[in-house]
Each structure stands twice: as structure tokens, then as C-alpha cells.
Amino acid sequence: MALMASLGMASMPSMASANPLDAFGFGARAVGMGGAATAVSTDVAANYYNPAGLAAGDGLRLDLGYAFVRPEMRIAGGDQNVDDSRGFQGGVALPGEVLGRRVGFSLGLHLPDERVSRIRALPQRQPRWVLWDNRPQRVVISSSLALEVIDGLFIGGGLTYLANTSGTLDITGDVGLRDVELTRLSSAVDVDLKSVRYWTVGALYRGDGWRIGATWREDFSLALDLDVRVTGRILSRPGVEVVPEGLFLLRSINDNLYSPQQVFIGGAVELGDWLIAADLGWLDWSAFPSPTARLELELELSPLSFELPLPAEPLDPNFHDIFVPRVGVEWRAAAGEWGAFLLRGGGFYEPSPAPDQPGETNYVDGDKLAGALGVGLRLADPSGVFPQPIELDVAAQVIRVMARTYLKDDPADAIGDYTADGWAYGITAGLGLVF
């Protein structure tokens, strides 16, 4: 069974967190530094990397950008046509002072230009790039609040709101056993988009030429529950009931779009024209629920006797926790009254949380090794409209998903052994205006 739905999103402020930002980053500067930005970000990207940094910004700023990532993921040499992840990234950040302490507020946005979100439940037997299928396809609307609690120490946090979807299709009426003319059915649809919230909090300490930070992101699961309920009578002839109160209920329960709880700690030092940053993250993938829909069936046709076969329970995916190191560097290559020119580089290594797949499941994933390069321009505005330099940043990243071989215990397995690998190529560009 394949199920795909595009879900409408309530555009209420929420916290930037999780995917696709987990997968590909947020903002050209952070992406160009390999995502090692927990102790570095003070712009709109801090909504994701560390909201505490928002209180350490330089002034009211507007960030506008675009991110594009093209995955090329293969299984047994066959391209799986994994969708691109692309969309607008940007927002506003408003640092200021209250009672002598720095504060910051920000709205951030990652808005895919193809899908707001996607949930697709596939049979657990069917191979799929489990962390690349739905995960990069979602909107992120963020708001964060940060403040300086003592000199140099900032804290921040926020909430994310997204919509769980639950719906019921009710069909009621009469069904003719032999005569279709006796069949009279009416239907009603009732669908709810219920909000789901999760937290992100962070802390940042800035010393003289160094800084450290930490961020915790709550786990998140987008559910899609669908019920189909058929009630009514079964008639053999007009007025003759074979089944006076029949019931068929099908419930599909689906925890599909998941992002794990995670903690990132990071540090950065400034050495002259150099800024060197490193992050280490822990991601709680062991809590990953099965991405396969669970089905519940109920059939009541008394006095007739029928038994429905019980659908198989999805197997536990048995993912494990992972640690993700990230490093990045930024070099101020040239500077003057005109502005500055910055070069950046970085990378990360993300081991796969997915175990081998010797049985029925085929949750495909591999270790990821990423490298990134970026450039930044800080251009002084001679007209004076912008008191701070205009910021132009571009970053390119390449993610190699290492080849992984899957061997099946069953020689007659429907899929059999295979090798999977992939690449992802991305580019992110941004314009920052500081007032």
C-alpha cells in the first residue's frame, strides 16, 4: 500500500528545528561551515542551531535565501528518484536590550516550494531511503526568544507547531446482497488537523575570543491516522435483513515523519582573521518508531460469521543512537572600508542509525560524509541606507552516502541482497540586511 498526502500547515509561529534542516542545514553561512554553528549563529539560522545566539546579534536583520539539494540515491545501481529538497530560507531577527540585558526575538522560515509536507507509508518490505524520503519534505516556521541572563551568558528557546492529521470516512446505509438496486449508501468525511508541539532550547556563553553553546531539540513525530467506518444493513430482498447492524472498521495509524531528540554542544575560537568551530551532536534514533502504517480491522456481520486475517504488525526498526561531529572554519581573507571577503569550509560525519536489514524490512540508509565550501561578502552601503554592511553568502555542499551492502537471511527473499549508496549536492545562497 502506498499512501501519500500533502498536508496543509497552519502558519503559526513555531521553532525552527529538525528536518530538512537536520539533513541539509539552515543558512548559507552555517552550511558553508559544515553545520558547526551551535556556538556561532547569531542570525536567523540561530532559530535552528541555537536560539540563544539571537540575543547576541548585531541589530535588526532581514535574511532572504534559497536552498537546493539534489540527492542521487541508488539501490542496486538503480536511481530511486529521491525528490529534491529546495525552498526559501529566511526570516527576521530583532536583538535589543531590556532592563540592561540583551534580548532577541526571531521569526525564521524554511518553505519548500514543492511540498509543505509529505507522509508516505510504504510496506516494510519495500526498500526505501528511510531518512531521505519524507524527512526533507516539510515546512519549518520558527519563532524564538532569547535573553542574556548574566554577562556573556545567553539562553533561548521556542516551540514548534505542526499538524497531526486524523480523519474518518463514514459510510452508512443498506447493501443489497444480490440486487444492486437495493444498495443505498451515504458518506461523510471528518478530518482534523491537530497541533503538535515540540521544544528547542539552547544556551550560549561568549568569552573573550571564544564561545561555547549547547542546544536540545525535542523529538517530533508527525502522525497520520485514517479511519474508514462502514455501518449499515445487508439485505437479501427489499425489507429482508440478512445483517441488521453490520460494521466494518479499518484504522490506519502512521507515525511517519520523525525527527529524534537531539543534543548538540559546540565551541568556537577566534584567532585573528580565523574563526574555528566544532560541534558534537547526539541523536536519539533508538526511539525511532516504525515508519510502516499499522492497520486495525474490525468486522461485525452478526449473525453471519466471518473472520478477517489480522494484518501483520510492523517490525521494530531497531535504530540506534548516533553521535555526529561537525567542524567548520571561516577566514576573513580581505577587509577594508568597502567591506570584507570571507572564505569558509567545513564538514560533518553522520553515521547511519539504521541497522542491517537481513529480514523483511528494507530501511535503507548509510553513513554520511559531507564537505562544504562557502564564500561571504560584506559590502558597505555607500548610500547609508543600511548602516551595517550588506551580507551576501553562498555555500555548496556535497554529501556522500557511503555504499552499504545488505545481505538477506532468506535466499528466496523477494528483494534479495543489494548494495545502496548515494550522493547529495546542495547549494545555499543568502542575502542579509542589517539595520
Next chain:
Amino acid sequence: MGCAAGGDPGDGGAGLPDRGFGAYEWVVDAEDDPITLVTVEGKRIGAPMAVVDAGRVVLYFEICADDRCDIGRAESTDGITFGTHQIVAPDLRAPYIHRDRGRWTLYGAHADGVVRLSSADGVDFGDRETVLPSEGIGSPSVVAHDGVSMLFATRVIGGGVELARSVDRGDGFATWEPVEIPGTPDGWDPGEVLDPEVRAATTAAGRAVLRLVYGGGGDIGFAASFDGKAWSGYPFNPALEDAAGPSNIRLGDRYYLLYATRRRGGLGVAVRAVENASERF
């Protein structure tokens, strides 16, 4: 004919590996009947064994009249349209072709046992010898696997037919052991293995595996083994209904299942066309 669920990609499954185990589609003629590849007037044709050689399908099969069978040969470039056949081995049935380093070895069943012939071109066979003098042996398959030669064949035991294996560890095919093929979880279990064809194959990850395609209960099913001893049935058997005497080949991104038609007394073919044929054999 519908496709089995397992292994069929469905939505979101483009380019998935496909072993050629799943359901095959009839190739039908203008009257919507399964197509008949080869017929010979006044003769019974059966037991097809196909191999792919230099991009063409070479088909061997038995041609029978009364109590005698000969082995015929025909060629095709598309696996569906075959040219004129010729007799390549007289007085033999149930052909099995094994190729190794340019030599074609033809195994067949004879009243006296399993017979072997060899050829340089797959047409002119000679050096006929009996490699297994035993009565009641049928449908032999000989594969090289894990450094040894294995002979699979049906044999008559106690009035029934069973699939058996003999391993040549330097002393020839001296001893037999029965081979069990389990049924499928949903109950397809023909209870007998007829016309088995075993081939050595390589999975998409490069692991050696043995593929078995066989008839039983009027249908055709698949099984596989890593060692030739423990076999596992494909969970969505049967692959094709109302057919017998199967032979399985891969030609590009198509798997072909050649079979003995039950209604016309000839040879037919069914096809599984996929995006990513991943099994090499």
C-alpha cells in the same frame, strides 16, 4: 495476470532491485491466449531449457513421439520469436545446458540414467557418456557452486517423485539426498517438485545463490538456496499458473519464463519486465 505483492515496487519504488521471482505476465496472441513459441506437427514438445549467449536466446527442448524423445534446438533474438529448430541430441529428454569456458555441456535424461554430451558451439554435440547410471532419474540440472558440482534431478521413489541432490566431491555423483522445498505461507504447496531447473546465480550484492524454478500442481514456483541443501520457497508463489516444465532466463531488464503449454502441446513464454533486473545468471 496480476502481480504478486512482494517485491513489486508500487508507488515510490522506481528502480528497485528485482530478482525475477515475482509474478510473470503471459505473452498473449491475438486471441488472448498465451503465445506458443514452438510447435512441431505430430510431436509433443516440452522440457524447455533456455540460455542467453551473445545476446540471443538459445532454446533446447525435447521433441517426443511415442516413447522416444530427441533434443531440439532453436534460436531467438527477442526470446519470443524463434527460428527453425534442429535436432542436436537423439534419444534423450529433459535437456540441461551447462556452459563453462566456451564449452557447452548438455545433460539429459535417458532410460539408463543421466547422459552428458559436449560441444564447442552448442550445436554439434558428441562425447556421449552416461554420468549417472540409474533408472527413474529425470530432469537433471548440474551446477557448479562452492567449488563442487551438484546434480539435481527428480527420481522415482516408492511410486512417488522427489527432488534429490547428488554432490560430486571427486568421486562422481555417487550418493543422493532428498531436497525439501517448503510451501508458501499462504498455502501454495504443490507437494511435489516437477521439472526442476537449478541455476547458479549472483545476487545484486555479489553473493552466489542457487535459483530453482519448478512445476507442481499445474503451476510454476520459485525457490532459492545459498548452499544447495537448505531451500526456501518464494513467499508469493506461484509465479505462473497453468504451466509446466519451466526454464528461466534474463535478457537485459526482462526475465523470461519459458514453459510447456498444457493446452497446445508446445512451448510458451511469460515475461517479467522490470526497471532494475538485479539477479545475474
